[in-house]
Amino acid sequence: MDEPELEARLRARLHVRFDGAAAPARLRDAVAADLTASNQPHGRRFVPAGWSRQLLAIAAVVVAVVVVAVTLRFSMLPGEVGPGGSASGSPGPTASPSASVAPSGSPAPTVPQPTVPPASTIAWTALDVATLSGAPVQASAVVPWSGGYLAWGQATADGSAQLWRSTDGRSWTVEVPTVTPAGSSLGEVQSGTACGDRVILITFDSASASDQAWSSADGTTWQRMSGADATFDVAGGPSGAIMALDSGPKIAFSADCTAWQTETLPGPANLSVGAVAPSGSGFVAAGYSGQTESNDVRPLAWWSADGVDWNAATVQAKPGDGFVQLYAARDGLIAVSTEPGVTPGLSSLWTSADGRRWQADQADPLGTIAAGEGVGSLASSFSGDGTRLLAYGTRNDAAGPIEYWTSFDGSHWTQLSLGGANASTMLADSEARPFLMRDGVLVSGTSASWFGAARAP
Amino acid sequence: MVGSTMEGLGVSGARGEAALARSIELGLDRAYRIARAILTDDLEAQDAVQDACLTAWRQGGSLRQADRFEPWFDRIVVNGCRDRLRRRQRQRVRAVALEAAWRAEGEGTVPDPAEQARDDQLDRAFDRLDPDHRIVVLMRYWMDLSVDDIAARLGVPQGTVKSRLHYALRELRSDLEASHGRA
Numbered sequence: 001m002d003e004p005e006l007e008a009r010l011r012a013r014l015h016v017r018f019d020g021a022a023a024p025a026r027l028r029d030a031v032a033a034d035l036t037a038s039n040q041p042h043g044r045r046f047v048p049a050g051w052s053r054q055l056l057a058i059a060a061v062v063v064a065v066v067v068v069a070v071t072l073r074f075s076m077l078p079g080e081v082g083p084g085g086s087a088s089g090s091p092g093p094t095a096s097p098s099a100s101v102a103p104s105g106s107p108a109p110t111v112p113q114p115t116v117p118p119a120s121t122i123a124w125t126a127l128d129v130a131t132l133s134g135a136p137v138q139a140s141a142v143v144p145w146s147g148g149y150l151a152w153g154q155a156t157a158d159g160s161a162q163l164w165r166s167t168d169g170r171s172w173t174v175e176v177p178t179v180t181p182a183g184s185s186l187g188e189v190q191s192g193t194a195c196g197d198r199v200i201l202i203t204f205d206s207a208s209a210s211d212q213a214w215s216s217a218d219g220t221t222w223q224r225m226s227g228a229d230a231t232f233d234v235a236g237g238p239s240g241a242i243m244a245l246d247s248g249p250k251i252a253f254s255a256d257c258t259a260w261q262t263e264t265l266p267g268p269a270n271l272s273v274g275a276v277a278p279s280g281s282g283f284v285a286a287g288y289s290g291q292t293e294s295n296d297v298r299p300l301a302w303w304s305a306d307g308v309d310w311n312a313a314t315v316q317a318k319p320g321d322g323f324v325q326l327y328a329a330r331d332g333l334i335a336v337s338t339e340p341g342v343t344p345g346l347s348s349l350w351t352s353a354d355g356r357r358w359q360a361d362q363a364d365p366l367g368t369i370a371a372g373e374g375v376g377s378l379a380s381s382f383s384g385d386g387t388r389l390l391a392y393g394t395r396n397d398a399a400g401p402i403e404y405w406t407s408f409d410g411s412h413w414t415q416l417s418l419g420g421a422n423a424s425t426m427l428a429d430s431e432a433r434p435f436l437m438r439d440g441v442l443v444s445g446t447s448a449s450w451f452g453a454a455r456a457p
Numbered sequence: 458m459v460g461s462t463m464e465g466l467g468v469s470g471a472r473g474e475a476a477l478a479r480s481i482e483l484g485l486d487r488a489y490r491i492a493r494a495i496l497t498d499d500l501e502a503q504d505a506v507q508d509a510c511l512t513a514w515r516q517g518g519s520l521r522q523a524d525r526f527e528p529w530f531d532r533i534v535v536n537g538c539r540d541r542l543r544r545r546q547r548q549r550v551r552a553v554a555l556e557a558a559w560r561a562e563g564e565g566t567v568p569d570p571a572e573q574a575r576d577d578q579l580d581r582a583f584d585r586l587d588p589d590h591r592i593v594v595l596m597r598y599w600m601d602l603s604v605d606d607i608a609a610r611l612g613v614p615q616g617t618v619k620s621r622l623h624y625a626l627r628e629l630r631s632d633l634e635a636s637h638g639r640a
Contacts, residue, residue, distance in 0.1 A: 006630060007598065013579050014599040018494035023485040027503045031485065031510045035478050140605070188603060190615065204604050206597065209622035232619055246620055272617065324613070 003207040119387035119438040120454065121330065124406050127441055127452030129420035135172045135451075136164045139444035141201075142435040145194040149437070150219050152189035153444060160185040165219060169437040170451050179214070179222045186214060186222060193236030195257035200241060202234050213243065215257065237278030237386070242307050244285060249273045251285060253307030265302050266312050275326035278386050279333060283307050284355035286335045288322025297322045299337050303355040313352070316359045321348060327384030332409035334382060334389060351410040363411045385436040392434055401427045404434070404441070418452070426450040477517040480526045481510050487527075488534045494595050495538040497584060505541055509534040532610045535592055542588035582632035590625035593618055
């Protein structure tokens, strides 16, 4: 059975098995009773009202169902074992599902030149918001490249993200990508970066449940990179680009995005990389050791001046946390850690001046990094383009509108005031996702897009 | 599919509590479907959802963005189900109630025996998946969530989500090939 066939069968079967069920009346009654009981003056104690009376009735139903089930089961499939059964054992997130990028010796000495004008380093104080026409919606990645931008968003019929191109971030045209090998598709775009005159994408292929790396010299024709299918993040900097590989985990570096060499990160055997980012002329990586959803997780970080020699960073001890996100700016970096599997999530904001020493920071601009839901505002609160950081979301203590803040170092933040005729409609789209551009912010919503042109003092 | 109908929450005070209660009520069907799919046991799914509702009720103050109720509640439900699955594996309890329901749904039809056998093999392979693998498979291929959304709901890095999906499919494929070899 090939991968697309397995995916199709799996999807169909899961829908047959699990679609359509509605919460039984008994469950609705029990929940309503719980919530009512919890509203009483003496607190929110779990009082399963009516439970004892219902228990007898439920037990009778259970016995009947089990009898019927066993009877049917044995009459239709003699000798077969029921569902549940034994676990197959998780190999953990760090084992290698496929080959890594082939080692290629020393990287080529050529240092790629930036292909996009650098972002403005003037402090921003406001965004003038205007609605865009024909711009990316549901964008998942925007990559500065070749004097402009490439963006991927709303999925097409084959599951690939749609591709847009722009020179200024305001006017966009839809492109139809061509992929090699023929018959493949780009899939769900995760991240991307410019590397010299090329652009690299990391995508997730649903049928094989694996990452794929793609390279293009023109932004339209895409070549799948062999040997890099375990790549899950990519970052570009002045000296080249790095890819985080699931095997090891390792880091693959290339100065020209053609020849790659791989390096193993120092540390314990059970480490995982959560994200990578450029830092100055080098790179940083952040992750954790131990298994998620367990208490032995420890935050870990690494730095490299050249993408080849990697060193363990000094990280403030905070057992139970693991780095999951990482963003770079001109004067520092931020990382977000979370206690995996905790309900609700407890998260921390970390800062570093150079990626070599990390500490938990209290300079949370929105109060979003604290005990809370652990999703939404955590997962999409920050972005960084190597020059500035952007924080966005609602405040911890209010249901006010979404706020936008910027910083050059992760410790000092400035709130952006929002103006323009379309600011309110932009703020009304709570699923909209902002992307830092060199002179403003592209906000890609569920069905519309906006550009917030930056204003200086 | 999973489906949902959500309204915006209020945030604080009596109005906030009423809005939270309403959101929980509206999210019950979705939560029950998710729990039922993870646990493959109707009754245990009901217990899991009841627990999740109470957790959501108690922790509602930590929900800062009203329109994030759905992923937040999903996470509570999924975490509770994962804990139950792990306990179940330790106790070696087998669930049969839901299987009976599936069989009952099929009564009155005459399935192709070969097709039925293939479906059964796939069902058994899915049911044997490690809890973490089963959850990401459901979120991806049944709930149609993106890797980013799954990572946010589970509170793990995207790389972990993708790694689990990769290994889960590999296990499914291996299990199906083994079943085919035995047939």
